[in-house]
Amino acid sequence: MTGERKIVGMVLGFAAVVGVALMLVPCQATAQILDPPGAGASGPPRRPQLRPSLPDDPDPTEEDRRAFDDGRFGPNEMVPAPVAAIPQDGDEAPGQAAAEAIGEADEEIAEDGGGLAEDATQRTRMAIPQDGDPVPVVEAQAPQDGVIDLSEPTAPVEGQEDITEADIRSPExxxxxxxxxxxxxxxxxxxxxxxxxxxxxxxxxxxxxxxxxxxxxxxxxxxxxxxxxxxxxxxxxxxxxxxxxxxxxxxxxxxxxxxxxxxxxxxxxxxxxxxxxxxxxxxxxxxxxxxxxxxxxxxxxxxxxxxxxxxxxxxxxxxxxxxxxxxxxxxxxxxxxxxxxxxxxxxxxxxxxxxxxxxxxxxxxxxxxxxxxxxxxxxxxxxxxxxxxxxxxxxxxxxxxxxxxxxxxxxxxxxxxxxxxxxxxxxxxxxxxxxxxxxxxxxxxxxxxxxxxxxxxxxxxxxxxxxxxxxxxxxxxxxxxxxxxxxxxxxxxxxxxxxxxxxxxxxxxxxxxxxxxxxxxxxxxxxxxxxxxxxxxxxxxxxxxxxxxxxxxxxxxxxxxxxxxxxxxxxxxxxxxxxxxxxx
CATH class of the missing domain: 2.40.160 (Porin)
Incomplete structure (x- = not known):
């Protein structure tokens, strides 16, 4: 029994040391993901996909180079912005949580001398959607009473009737x-x-x-x-x-x-x-x-x-x-x-x-x-x-x-x-x-x-x-x-x-x-x-x-x-x- 207690004590002590160490290691702040990627998105990182129109072009054009540089595709490919949740009564103002998270991340990156900038960018990206991934469905926010929409009307799609120009009066x-x-x-x-x-x-x-x-x-x-x-x-x-x-x-x-x-x-x-x-x-x-x-x-x-x-x-x-x-x-x-x-x-x-x-x-x-x-x-x-x-x-x-x-x-x-x-x-x-x-x-x-x-x-x-x-x-x-x-x-x-x-x-x-x-x-x-x-x-x-x-x-x-x-x-x-x- 004495040997068994020693083994259990050593295992618990090692786990406690590892847990304390992990808690003390500084980590980067990440924005909340309302719709996490499906199980199929986990696993080892995949090779970045090139634009389908240029699958094997060894000499990319100047436009493609700029696309790789600014992160539109390639290793630094930017992901679409996550879909915002419908605000509920008592929630913080839209953008407040995101602003606080971004502020914390900036402070940690400044303390690290900028070395975590690339990692922080990678951690906030979403995986590229694959066939079979669930499609997030969020209903549009209903207009609130008393709010006047002063935005310009959306132009009609080419080939469709512009109902704003239709005369809906009766012939009489x-x-x-x-x-x-x-x-x-x-x-x-x-x-x-x-x-x-x-x-x-x-x-x-x-x-x-x-x-x-x-x-x-x-x-x-x-x-x-x-x-x-x-x-x-x-x-x-x-x-x-x-x-x-x-x-x-x-x-x-x-x-x-x-x-x-x-x-x-x-x-x-x-x-x-x-x-x-x-x-x-x-x-x-x-x-x-x-x-x-x-x-x-x-x-x-x-x-x-x-x-x-x-x-x-x-x-x-x-x-x-x-x-x-x-x-x-x-x-x-x-x-x-x-x-x-x-x-x-x-x-x-x-x-x-x-x-x-x-x-x-x-x-x-x-x-x-x-x-x-x-x-x-x-x-x-x-x-x-x-x-x-x-x-x-x-x-x-x-x-x-x-x-x-x-x-x-x-x-x-x-x-x-x-x-x-x-x-x-x-x-x-x-x-x-x-x-x-x-x-x-x-x-x-x-x-x-x-x-x-x-x-x-x-x-x-x-x-x-x-x-x-x-x-x-x-x-x-x-x-x-x-x-x-x-x-x-x-x-x-x-x-x-x-x-x-x-x-x-x-x-x-x-x-x-x-x-x-x-x-x-x-x-x-x-x-x-x-x-x-x-x-x-x-x-x-x-x-x-x-x-x-x-x-x-x-x-x-x-x-x-x-x-x-x-x-x-x-x-x-x-x-x-x-x-x-x-x-x-």
Whole structure:
């Protein structure tokens, strides 16, 4: 037992001496490693790895020498900074422990004369990561309440969308805060629904225009101007069975001045149509139109609207009562319209009235003056239109109107006065003008026009009116139009003509600046009481090239085939146009 105790005492004494010696040997301070290397990293030191691109290069370049000198790779290769731990409540301030450790190491290195500098560097390095080593995962620190980040936003990666430049507003919000294109007319008496019996629709639909006009600001008004000039060839200038062709230079200027007020509105328009024919000056056009529109906003739910226009033009050779021989008479039309609009939540009621005075100039046929006084008449209209809004994209409405047509003298053809009275009943739906798919109006109804003279029959029939635009895609738009009206005539035995027209047109943008179109149309006329019918088929195509926001080049072609039950009245026409449209 005594020998065993001596052996145990010697072993314990030796261990105590070794432990005291190790405690007294000065050691270098090392920073705390939060994520120590895995077991695979222990063992004898490995040979420093060279950069893979230079595995066996015996003569390194100057850049490689600097890399070895500053420790980027080679024996003195620097290691990435260790991942910092997420600070917790009560922890020391970030960097405090590291600063103290670095300070202690500097003091010991100074005491040793700098001999431990290389060893200290080696001890603070981490081993190069190897395949199979665990990957440290540290969640990013959540932002603290009350701390404002003033740093610049990170630039987007190339090829990815910069979300800071994306407009995330809805299409309705964008339209509410961005000016509408110049073609949008907020002053239409019918809120984009004008009674098609007496005037054409001004509906714009979807305009495939890469440069919507923005106008010129003049005080509190905006001015929009355009001038269109083209060379026109017409193979049958007189719309006659015996075709005669002619070429003409056409110029069509137009201007629109509209207010930019928060309440009320005022607008002026002017346009002209001038042509200069080569062979037949009698077909020259000298037409112009001036208009004034106004709106007075009594409240946000009540307003009054007014419209006045004066127009002078020459009668078309294809008009109902036009003649192929002689000169074309001048037509002067004066229009006055007024409307009262009242909104009751989703219900809007409109009361409107109109007066239209139409007069015709004299014809000159073979040197003989022919009067057209029997064609002059004045039209009066009264109407009411209730409309219910289900959404900004869908409305239902009805329209009830009454009219009186007064003539001053009886017709020369049969000695009968053409004065009459009539009524129109319509019901339809409207899709508004904000949808990105379907816009416009369509209605179905019944109309009747009763001549005051019992010798003339009543004109009545179904009424179909439409002005629809369907945006099939952002590049393709399909337009459908339809109108039904009771037109005037002095044909013997007939008190009026039931005229129906239908049109279908497709527009497609082949590129942003090239827009093509193709369309077909059909018209039918029924001379009630005279057993005369007329049909007209048209087909056309065209292309527009938007050079810039100021100029548009265009070309058009149209074929017309007109058939009539009257003898020697059918004809065909080929028409070609090419020109430029300047605008601002």
């Amino acid at each position: 919000d964008i339209r509410a805060f961005v000016n509408e294109p110049g073609g949008y007319d907020p002053l239409l008496l019918e809120a984009e629904e004008i009674n098609p019996v007496f005037s054409p629709s001004n509906f714009q639909g979807f305009a495939l225009d890469p440069f919507p006009p923005i106008g010129t600001k003049i005080g509190s008004f905006l001015l929009f101007t355009t001038v269109e000039s083209d060379v026109d060839y017409n193979s049958n200038i007189f719309a006659s069975p015996d075709a005669e062709g002619d070429t003409a230079l056409e110029v069509r200027p137009a201007a629109r001045l509209t207010s930019n007020w928060s309440r009320h509105a005022l607008e002026f328009r002017a346009s002209g149509d001038f042509s200069f024919h080569d062979r037949f000056p009698s077909e020259d056009d000298r037409a112009y139109l001036v208009e004034a529109l106004g709106r007075v906003d009594v409240t946000s739910f009540t307003n009054f609207q007014g419209f006045a226009a004066h127009e002078e033009a020459q009668e078309s050779r294809s008009a109902i009562n036009a003649l192929s021989a002689g000169t074309r008479p001048n037509i002067v039309v004066d229009r006055l319209r007024g409307a009262f609009n009242q909104r009751f939540n989703r219900l809007t009621v409109q009361l409107r009235g109109a007066k239209i005075d139409t007069s015709y100039g004299d014809d000159l046929i073979a040197g003989v003056v022919e009067s057209n006084a029997d064609r002059n008449f004045t039209l009066y209209e009264q109407a009411v239109r209730p409309k219910w809004e289900f959404s900004p994209y869908f409305f239902v409405f009805s329209d009830i109107s009454f009219n009186q047509r007064d003539y001053d003298v009886p017709a020369d053809t049969d000695g009968i006065m053409r004065s009459s009275s009539g009524q129109r009943y319509r019901a339809g739906v409207s899709f508004g003008d904000v949808s990105q798919i379907l816009r416009g109006t369509i209605s179905l109804g019944y109309g009747e026009q009763t001549p005051n003279s019992p010798e003339l029959p009543v004109i009545d029939g179904l009424l179909l009116d439409a002005d629809l635009a369907w945006q099939i895609s952002p590049l393709t738009v399909l337009n459908f139009t339809a109108t039904t009206e009771v037109a005037e005539t002095i044909t013997a035995g007939s008190g009026g003509v039931m005229e129906r027209t239908y049109g279908l047109e497709a527009r497609h943008a082949f590129t942003r600046y090239v827009v093509g179109s193709v369309g077909v149309g059909y018209m039918t006329r029924d001379f009630v009481g005279a057993a005369i019918t007329e049909d007209q088929f048209t087909a056309g195509t065209g292309v527009e090239y938007y050079m810039n926001q100021w100029a548009v080049l265009f070309a058009r072609y149209q074929h017309t085939d007109f058939q009539s039950t009257q003898p020697a009245s059918s004809y065909t026409v080929e028409e070609v146009q090419a020109g430029v449209r300047l605008r601002h």
